[in-house]
Amino acid sequence: MLSFLAKKTTKNYLRGFSTNIISEQVLxxxxxxxxxxxxxxPTYDEMFNPQLIPNEIQNxxxxxxxxxxxxxxxxxxxxxxxxxxFGGGFGGANYIEIPKELSGVDARIIVLLGKYLPTGSHKxxxxxxxxxxxxxxxxxxxxxxxxxxxxxxxYCRGGAFNSELLGCQSLAVMPEGMSQERFDWLESIGxxxxxxxxxxxxxxxxxTKMHQLEKEMGDSLVVLNQFTxxxxxxxxxxxxxxxxxxxxxxxxxxxxxxxGLFLNQGSGGTLGSSMYLHQKFPNMKTAxxxxxxxxxxxxxxxGKHRIEGIGDTYVPWILNLKDxxxxxxxxxxxxxxxxxxxxxxxxxxxxLKKGVEKSLVDRLSVFGISSIGNLLGAIKFAKYYEMKKDDxxxxxxxxxxxLYQSRLKSFNQKLGGYTQENAISHYYGSLMxxxxxxxxxxxxxxxxxxxxxxxxxxxxxxxxxxxELDQQWDDDYYWIERMEExxxxxxxxxxxxxxxKDLKKSYSIPKYSYKENExxxx
Numbered sequence: 001m002l003s004f005l006a007k008k009t010t011k012n013y014l015r016g017f018s019t020n021i022i023s024e025q026v027l028x029x030x031x032x033x034x035x036x037x038x039x040x041x042p043t044y045d046e047m048f049n050p051q052l053i054p055n056e057i058q059n060x061x062x063x064x065x066x067x068x069x070x071x072x073x074x075x076x077x078x079x080x081x082x083x084x085x086f087g088g089g090f091g092g093a094n095y096i097e098i099p100k101e102l103s104g105v106d107a108r109i110i111v112l113l114g115k116y117l118p119t120g121s122h123k124x125x126x127x128x129x130x131x132x133x134x135x136x137x138x139x140x141x142x143x144x145x146x147x148x149x150x151x152x153x154x155y156c157r158g159g160a161f162n163s164e165l166l167g168c169q170s171l172a173v174m175p176e177g178m179s180q181e182r183f184d185w186l187e188s189i190g191x192x193x194x195x196x197x198x199x200x201x202x203x204x205x206x207x208t209k210m211h212q213l214e215k216e217m218g219d220s221l222v223v224l225n226q227f228t229x230x231x232x233x234x235x236x237x238x239x240x241x242x243x244x245x246x247x248x249x250x251x252x253x254x255x256x257x258x259x260g261l262f263l264n265q266g267s268g269g270t271l272g273s274s275m276y277l278h279q280k281f282p283n284m285k286t287a288x289x290x291x292x293x294x295x296x297x298x299x300x301x302x303g304k305h306r307i308e309g310i311g312d313t314y315v316p317w318i319l320n321l322k323d324x325x326x327x328x329x330x331x332x333x334x335x336x337x338x339x340x341x342x343x344x345x346x347x348x349x350x351x352l353k354k355g356v357e358k359s360l361v362d363r364l365s366v367f368g369i370s371s372i373g374n375l376l377g378a379i380k381f382a383k384y385y386e387m388k389k390d391d392x393x394x395x396x397x398x399x400x401x402x403l404y405q406s407r408l409k410s411f412n413q414k415l416g417g418y419t420q421e422n423a424i425s426h427y428y429g430s431l432m433x434x435x436x437x438x439x440x441x442x443x444x445x446x447x448x449x450x451x452x453x454x455x456x457x458x459x460x461x462x463x464x465x466x467x468e469l470d471q472q473w474d475d476d477y478y479w480i481e482r483m484e485e486x487x488x489x490x491x492x493x494x495x496x497x498x499x500x501k502d503l504k505k506s507y508s509i510p511k512y513s514y515k516e517n518e519x520x521x522x
Contacts, residue, residue, distance in 0.1 A: 020137065027138030027496075035500040037167050039071040041132055043493050044238040044486040047078045047125070050090035062087045066118055069189060071165045073118050077128050079243045081116045093247045096363060096397075098375065101355040104432050107259070107387035109378045110247065112240070115366045115400040119185070122398055123151075124158035125239060126269040129231030130224040131162055136492040140222045142168040146192075148223045150210045152203075153178045153309050154399055155226045155267065160191040171221070173209050178308055180406040203227070203314050207462065226267040227316045228462075230482040233272025238486035241276030244394045252392070259391040262328070262378040264289040264310040264370060265297065268319030270396060275323055275483055277394075285325040285385070289377035292329035292438050297450050306332040309370040309398060314457040317464060320472075320479045321451040326384065328377045329438025335372045336411070337430040342367055343401050343408055344418035350427060368404055371397035379434045384441075448473065 021027060034041070046052045053075050060072045065086040067073075082088030094116045098109040114122035131147060134140035140147070146169040149159030156172035163170035172186050176195040186193050194213070196205040214221060226232050248258050258281040263270045265288050274286040290297055291305035294312040302313050307330065315321070341347035342364035351361050367375065374395040382393055401408070412418065440446065451473055458464040471478050 022134075023138040025138070026141045027136075029141055029143050030135055030138065031496060031500050031503060033142050033167050034496075035503040037071060038504075039166060039500070040074070040497050041136065041166075041493050042075045042077065043490040044235070045490055046075065047128075047235075048239045048242045050075070050078050050080050053090070058089060061089065066116075067120075067161075069161075069164045071167075074128070074162070074165050076118050077125050077162075078117070079112055079122075079240065083116050092250070093243050095247060096360065096366065097251075098378075099356065099360070102351070102360070102431070103375075103379050103382070104434070105379055105382040105387065106389040107382035107391045107393055108251075108256075108389070109375070109382070109393050109395065110244075110251070111371075111375065111378075112243065112247075112394070112396045113366050113400075114371070114396060114398045115402070119154070119157045119161050120399055120402055121154040121158060122240070122270070122396060123154035124161055125235045126226060126232045126267070127155055127159035127162050127224070129235035130226070130229040131159065131166065131168070132493070133229075133231040133489060134222065134224075135166065136489065136496040140168070142166060145220055145222050146171055146217070148173065148210065148213060148221050150174070150206045150223070150225055150227075152206075152311055153182045154403075156191075157182060157185055159224060160186055160189060163191075164189055171213065173206055173213070175206065179404055181403045203311055204461075226269060227311075227314075228318060228458075230318055230485075232267060232269035233275070233318050233320075234483050234486050236270050236272040237276045237483040240270060240396070241273035244273060244277060245280050248392055248394070253390070255390045257391050258284050258394075259385065259387055260285040260287060260325075260381060260393050262287040262289065262374060262381045262393060262395045264307070264330070264373050264377065265312070265316070265319065266310045266370075266398075268316035270398075271319060271323070272483060275320060275479055278323060286323055287326040287328050287377060287381045288324045289328040289330050289373060291332050291373075293332050295329055295438070296453070297327050298329055298438065298440055300453065307335050307370050307373045308368075308404075310373060315450060315453045317454060317458050317462075321447045322473070323479070324447060324450070325442055326381065327440045327442065327450075328380050330373045330376050330380075331430075332373075334376055334430040334434075335369050336407075337426040338372045338376075339367070339369055339401065339404060340408065340411060340418055341423055341426040341431070342372075344423075346418050346420045347423040347426065350420060350423035354427065365401040367397050368399040368401055369407070371399060374398070376431075376434055380436060380439060383434065384436045384439055 057072060057075055064070050064072055079093045080090050082091055094113040096111050103109055118124050147163045148171045149156045150173045153174055156174050160170040160172055171192040173194045194209055196209050261274050261277055290312055291307050293305035294303040295301040296312050348361050378393045378395045454469060459466055459469060
């Protein structure tokens with residue numbers, strides 16, 4: 001728990017990852033590039049609260065599509081975009097609440113929706129942090145260097161999108177077994193793609209290819225590894241966590257309780273929101289999920305699974321295990337079954353018969369495979385702690401079914417068309433059957449066991465130090481200092497933008513032409 005941090009001042013947070021300028025020469029070239037392309041970088045405060053965005057930029061966005069390759073779309077890296085394909089503004093956080101007819105529990109399950117961010121996934125935020133943190137400090141030269149994004153899918157896409165907006169070339173490394181939509185989109189914006197002969201759980205193969213490219217390309221390549229970059233969870237700490245707190249305060253009654261947060265492990269990025277929320281709600285619990293087919297945290301295990309986007313077989317360097325309270329195993333077959341139930345007509349018709357409101361049934365396509373995993377984990381979480389109607393659980397829908405249409409087509413080809421019998425089986429057998437099997441409440445030493453698993457990936461294989469591994473566990477301020485760096489970065493971003501603006505005033509710049517991009521919005 002981080003409850004003691006509620007009383008902590010932030011005067012010492014400079015001990016986190018450095019926000020000092022790395023190279024003034026590189027920084028000047030980067031500012032020149034951004035000035036030429038009229039690129040303005042949003043602060044973390046603006047991404048949390050888009051009402052702070054200058055009117056001029058908001059006016060520009062009225063003529064820009066959500067997925068267009070236009071630098072103004074950096075300001076749409078927020079949970080609060082208007083649900084429009086083109087020209088949208090901002091409003092409240094995009095979310096849905098899951099009723100008992102769909103969850104089988106009394107608890108109020110609130111799901112933030114990643115569909116309405118550019119690229120259709122919140123990973124565009126997770127990738128914003130690492131690249132911007134380097135750009136505004138002169139640690140990455142977009143005029144001479146390429147950005148490498150190792151991932152199992154959406155982080156690559158988000159990174160490539162942000163790279164394009166910021167005028168940087170990008171490379172993507174991800175397993176060949178991911179959905180075709182991921183590869184198609186990356187190809188559409190001209191990213192270099194390296195496919196590893198692996199599946200969702202084979203992170204080692206991604207790292208091997210990453211190191212090979214590092215060796216071949218040398219200083220012309222900057223690796224932005226989501227599993228080691230603290231700016232990944234920092235974005236969720238500064239934006240997702242605060243958005244959840246704000247939304248809870250809007251929905252809560254005097255009897256309400258913020259009971260917890262459920263998220264699948266993945267890169268450990270989204271779980272950064274937990275470190276913020278624990279300061280605001282010290283009695284809440286955080287549950288971390290993984291596929292039962294690859295129970296790394298639950299059983300020190302391994303294996304292959306089909307919940308695309310949540311990794312496994314390793315513990316991310318950037319995951320704070322002390323902040324976890326409960327481990328939850330999710331069956332990948334349940335996720336696949338419910339993807340079909342939510343998106344096939346016989347499944348939707350059956351849900352209507354079970355009393356689910358049509359307005360919600362029509363929106364269930366906001367859940368991709370890993371999003372369904374988060375939903376199931378939240379349900380198991382609620383059942384484990386016997387939560388009541390005044391208890392809130394928060395989670396996220398990382399992406400939507402728009403990125404899995406090829407999977408749905410493949411299921412129908414292999415298994416036959418979806419029927420009412422399938423719908424009945426999946427509703428009762430994959431949704432309502434959720435129970436408290438494959439769950440473990442973590443004691444202090446069980447958390448420490450999970451933390452120690454980092455050694456085998458990060459110290460033995462990736463060159464991290466035992467000293468820092470121990471510091472992650474022993475230093476009470478290690479994590480909060482790194483998360484609080486977003487406040488320093490706000491200042492650096494403002495300074496960067498001002499220098500770019502001042503430079504632009506000194507000469508005439510031809511208008512830069514940006515390309516539009518197809519939107520998988522529906």
